[in-house]
Amino acid sequence: xxxxxxxxxxxxxxxxxxxxxxxxxxxxxxxxxxxxxxxxxxxxxxxxxxxxxxxxxxxxxxxxxxxxxxxxxxxxxxxxxxxxxxxxxxxxxxxxxxxxxxxxxxxxxxxxxxxxxxxxxxxxxxxxxxxxxxxxxxxxxxxxxxxxxxxxxxxxxxxxxxxxxxxxxxxxxxxxxxxxxxxxxxxxxxxxxxxxxxxxxxxxxxxxxxxxxxxxxxxxxxxxxxxxxxxxxxxxxxxxxxxxxxxxxxxxx
Ligand code: PGA
Numbered sequence: 531x532x533x534x535x536x537x538x539x540x541x542x543x544x545x546x547x548x549x550x551x552x553x554x555x556x557x558x559x560x561x562x563x564x565x566x567x568x569x570x571x572x573x574x575x576x577x578x579x580x581x582x583x584x585x586x587x588x589x590x591x592x593x594x595x596x597x598x599x600x601x602x603x604x605x606x607x608x609x610x611x612x613x614x615x616x617x618x619x620x621x622x623x624x625x626x627x628x629x630x631x632x633x634x635x636x637x638x639x640x641x642x643x644x645x646x647x648x649x650x651x652x653x654x655x656x657x658x659x660x661x662x663x664x665x666x667x668x669x670x671x672x673x674x675x676x677x678x679x680x681x682x683x684x685x686x687x688x689x690x691x692x693x694x695x696x697x698x699x700x701x702x703x704x705x706x707x708x709x710x711x712x713x714x715x716x717x718x719x720x721x722x723x724x725x726x727x728x729x730x731x732x733x734x735x736x737x738x739x740x741x742x743x744x745x746x747x748x749x750x751x752x753x754x755x756x757x758x759x760x761x762x763x764x765x766x767x768x769x770x771x772x773x774x775x776x777x778x779x780x781x782x783x
Pocket of ligand 1: 699707765
């Protein structure tokens with residue numbers, strides 16, 4: 531049984547005051563569910579991670595970073611290491627979010643190093659994959675996510691991959707209000723699970739959580755969650771509003 535997982539990706543939003551206020555309200559709204567029937571995490575900007583982690587310390591809600599660097603320490607100006615994130619109470623980190631791939635220019639090779647470093651250092655990576663609109667229209671979705679999964683997981687053993695969560699986020703659905711239908715998402719999730727099975731075996735493929743992301747809202751979460759291979763959601767815009775995020779966390783399957 532895979533426990534549902536709902537994670538909020540705040541992107542480059544909030545400030546020191548509103549970030550703590552947001553998680554305090556989420557914690558009071560989701561207290562029944564958080565840490566029991568649903569895994570819940572929030573991913574604030576780096577500079578607010580510590581305050582958010584402190585505010586959530588007794589809540590059962592985990593904290594994740596939006597990115598991480600793969601080197602242990604040293605002359606890497608502007609970067610943040612796995613051990614720094616662990617030091618301030620982070621458990622998860624996003625790797626290869628579509629905005630990092632398509633706005634910042636991250637490659638599968640770099641993302642692979644980040645995923646590997648996160649797992650080795652004890653963080654739980656959420657590897658994001660997903661196709662552009664033109665790739666979907668050219669029927670290249672499976673090819674694109676295959677390349678991103680194979681590239682992102684190069685050199686990792688099944689044992690290491692146990693620490694992983696995958697997020698399927700079609701780029702055309704992120705921040706656009708256009709959600710993939712539950713059937714469209716399920717089709718890709720099943721494809722991903724079958725690919726993982728070929729690569730790492732049935733047991734691992736059955737245990738890995740695959741989240742859907744892209745314009746998830748309280749009114750479409752239930753549909754998505756009824757699909758057998760959709761194990762949760764990565765939420766952008768709707769994670770910035772405490773009642774909305776809490777409603778998503780408390781979806782009814
Ligand atoms: P969205 O973002 O929910 O605002 O579409 C999802 C994401 O980028 O993870």
